[in-house]
Amino acid sequence: MPYQELLEELKENADEGYREFHKKLLKNEKVNLLGVRIPIMRKIAKKYSRCVDELLTFPDEYYEVTFVKLTAVSLLGYSEFIKHIEQCVPLIDNWATCDCFKANCIGKHREEFLPYIMKFAADESEYIQRYALVTLLHFYVEERYEKLIYEVVSESDTSLYYVHMAAAWLIAETLVKRYDSAKNFLLENSLDKKTHNKAIQKACESYRLSDERKNFLKGIKR
Numbered sequence: 769m770p771y772q773e774l775l776e777e778l779k780e781n782a783d784e785g786y787r788e789f790h791k792k793l794l795k796n797e798k799v800n801l802l803g804v805r806i807p808i809m810r811k812i813a814k815k816y817s818r819c820v821d822e823l824l825t826f827p828d829e830y831y832e833v834t835f836v837k838l839t840a841v842s843l844l845g846y847s848e849f850i851k852h853i854e855q856c857v858p859l860i861d862n863w864a865t866c867d868c869f870k871a872n873c874i875g876k877h878r879e880e881f882l883p884y885i886m887k888f889a890a891d892e893s894e895y896i897q898r899y900a901l902v903t904l905l906h907f908y909v910e911e912r913y914e915k916l917i918y919e920v921v922s923e924s925d926t927s928l929y930y931v932h933m934a935a936a937w938l939i940a941e942t943l944v945k946r947y948d949s950a951k952n953f954l955l956e957n958s959l960d961k962k963t964h965n966k967a968i969q970k971a972c973e974s975y976r977l978s979d980e981r982k983n984f985l986k987g988i989k990r
Contacts, residue, residue, distance in 0.1 A: 771826045774816070778832045781808045794831075796862045804832045806868065813839035820844065824855060834859050835868065842871040846880070849873050857888060860895040863930050867902055874907050881907075882916075889920045894928040901934035905941050914949050917942060918958070926963045936963050940970035943985070944977055954988060961990045 779802060787803025794801075809832055816823055817840040824841075828834045838859065841852045849871050860866045874881050881903075889900035901924065904917055921939060926932040939959070942950040954964060968989055972982045 774812075774823075774826065774833065774836065775830075777812060778802055778804050778809075778830070778836070781805075781812075790864075794862045794864060799831045799862050800829060801831045806835075809835050810839055812836055814843060816840055817843045820848075820852065824852065828859055831862070831865070834861075835865055838865060838869045842869055844871070844873065846871075846873040846877045850881075850884075853884060857896055857899055858893070860899055862895070863898065863933075866895050866898050866930075869899065870903075870906055874903065878907055878913075885920070889924065892925075894925075894930050897924055897928065897931045898934040901931065901938050905934075905938045909938075909941050909945050911946065911949075914942070914946055918953050921963075922958045926960055932963050932966065935959070936966035936970055939963075939967035940974065943967070943971040943981075944974050947977070947981060951984070954985075957990070965989050 781804045782802040783805065784803055786805055787801050790803065791799070791801050813836045816836065820837075820840050823837050826833055826837070828837075838856050841849060841856050844852070856869070860869065885900050885903060885908075888896050888903075891897055891900075900920065904913070904920060908917060917938065921935045924931050924935050926935050939950060939953070942953075954967070957964070959967070968985045971977055972985055977985075
């Protein structure tokens with residue numbers, strides 16, 4: 769599968785109107801977009817998932833190429849996925865690629881994957897930190913990982929916008945699923961004011977919390 773074959777297929781599926789729309793959403797002028805919709809890219813990635821080693825040698829000159837690479841890797845079984853994870857995560861340079869890089873195989877190997885979570889959470893890169901937080905959100909929001917979640921969030925560099933937003937999103941999801949524990953975490957004031965309030969805002973936007981709980985949360989905004 770030569771690179772030009774993949775590039776041609778992506779360009780054939782490009783939509784100029786969607787390109788402009790998505791570019792505004794990404795808010796990253798450095799990202800070079802063709803304008804291919806996510807369902808189409810996922811279909812292409814599935815088709816090429818059997819040749820991941822070759823796929824990963826292709827240049828990352830377009831958002832869509834990187835997206836296809838990471839999606840193809842995310843479809844692998846855990847033993848194969850883990851061989852590529854440290855090559856793939858540094859390729860993330862925007863929130864959309866980060867949030868869509870969800871490997872379901874992690875769900876059955878959460879303990880094994882924890883060292884990677886901790887390594888990525890400690891990285892200085894905005895999007896690598898975000899990947900750690902989003903992965904916690906996808907696979908770890910349950911009682912046995914509560915302490916870990918709060919430790920990682922507390923140590924995250926929330927001065928970085930996309931880390932701040934991911935941390936707030938993670939705590940909001942924890943409020944929905946583990947309300948009493950997450951509420952107590954917020955009452956400790958471990959988070960900076962901005963992330964604390966954003967977590968409450970996002971939790972209160974959820975239909976999964978009762979009005980009583982939402983009213984309490986609104987009352988502890990700082």
